[in-house]
Amino acid sequence: MTSSHRCDAKSQTPGAKTPDPSGGLFGSIKMGWKVVFGTKRGATHQERIEAYYQSQASFYNESRKRILHGRKELWEQLPVPDDGVWIDFGGGTASNFEFLGESIGRLSKVTLVDLSDTMLKMAREHIARNAWDNVTAVKGDATCYEAPMQVDIITFSYALTMIPNWFDAIDNAFKLLKPGGRIGVVDFYVSRKYAKPFRQHSWLTRNLGMFGRDINNIFVSPDHLPYLAQRFETENLCETFGKFASLPLFRTPYYRFIGRKPMGEVARDDGPERAE
Numbered sequence: 001m002t003s004s005h006r007c008d009a010k011s012q013t014p015g016a017k018t019p020d021p022s023g024g025l026f027g028s029i030k031m032g033w034k035v036v037f038g039t040k041r042g043a044t045h046q047e048r049i050e051a052y053y054q055s056q057a058s059f060y061n062e063s064r065k066r067i068l069h070g071r072k073e074l075w076e077q078l079p080v081p082d083d084g085v086w087i088d089f090g091g092g093t094a095s096n097f098e099f100l101g102e103s104i105g106r107l108s109k110v111t112l113v114d115l116s117d118t119m120l121k122m123a124r125e126h127i128a129r130n131a132w133d134n135v136t137a138v139k140g141d142a143t144c145y146e147a148p149m150q151v152d153i154i155t156f157s158y159a160l161t162m163i164p165n166w167f168d169a170i171d172n173a174f175k176l177l178k179p180g181g182r183i184g185v186v187d188f189y190v191s192r193k194y195a196k197p198f199r200q201h202s203w204l205t206r207n208l209g210m211f212g213r214d215i216n217n218i219f220v221s222p223d224h225l226p227y228l229a230q231r232f233e234t235e236n237l238c239e240t241f242g243k244f245a246s247l248p249l250f251r252t253p254y255y256r257f258i259g260r261k262p263m264g265e266v267a268r269d270d271g272p273e274r275a276e
């Protein structure tokens with residue numbers, strides 16, 4: 001790990017105080033129920049994802065402002081290279097690109113890759129409304145998406161926890177990035193039982209987080225962060241907690257990670273060997 005810092009301050013997304021359908025205690029419980037127990041039936045990952053987001057589309061953007069923290073901070077921390085190429089895996093509705101403001105125009109090509117047709121429709125509407133003519137939304141799987149050129153920045157915002165074989169998604173990002181290129185990830189997580197050098201979570205936090213795996217398709221994992229730090233040079237790390245809508249006392253742990261692909265790194269593009 002080259003450099004890292006822990007941001008201990010309790011964090012909440014700026015703008016999260018805007019009134020929305022999930023506001024208030026009752027709204028938060030209702031929304032939390034839909035997020036956790038929303039439809040996710042299907043024979044394949046893609047079918048399950050599509051079923052889930054069809055049921056969430058109407059309230060996705062407003063409700064997620066209250067639970068998906070750290071997205072603005074990540075987007076603002078990533079340096080925007082002139083003429084750069086940026087891929088946002090599991091980009092959803094494309095709303096995160098608003099955090100770049102005018103800087104988005106400095107990029108030559110931005111590609112949002114998502115598996116869900118419902119999310120892609122919303123992304124394309126968002127892109128058209130903002131007249132971002134360097135941004136396209138394409139259907140694809142983050143674990144095997146191929147890009148026509150080397151990439152400067154790859155982001156995953158609350159996407160790794162939705163991808164069952166998330167290690168393939170990280171390996172694919174590593175392969176697509178140019179040496180020195182950056183990966184930015186923000187997501188829920190729990191720590192390992194013995195977490196050093198990362199933040200240690202309590203027994204209760206770790207076990208509540210892992211409980212989520214069996215009741216929904218959100219694969220909260222203790223291994224994302226160690227794997228990211230193993231593959232990339234850590235440039236910035238923040239491990240903290242955010243509110244879950246207006247639920248009192250309840251806080252969800254999340255991290256923001258910015259890492260660089262080591263310069264001259266080619267040989268390890270396929271990642272460390274793993275047992276199948």
Ligand SMILES: C[S@@+](CC[C@H](N)C(=O)[O-])C[C@H]1O[C@@H](n2cnc3c(N)ncnc32)[C@H](O)[C@@H]1O
Nearest residue numbers: 090091092114115116119141142157158159162
């Ligand atoms: C929780 S949403 C996050 C959306 C957006 N990044 C945000 O911050 O609001 C997760 C997204 O990942 C997408 N997704 C899930 N599995 C995927 C995969 N294998 N490849 C690409 N996208 C995927 C879902 O369709 C969904 O849009």
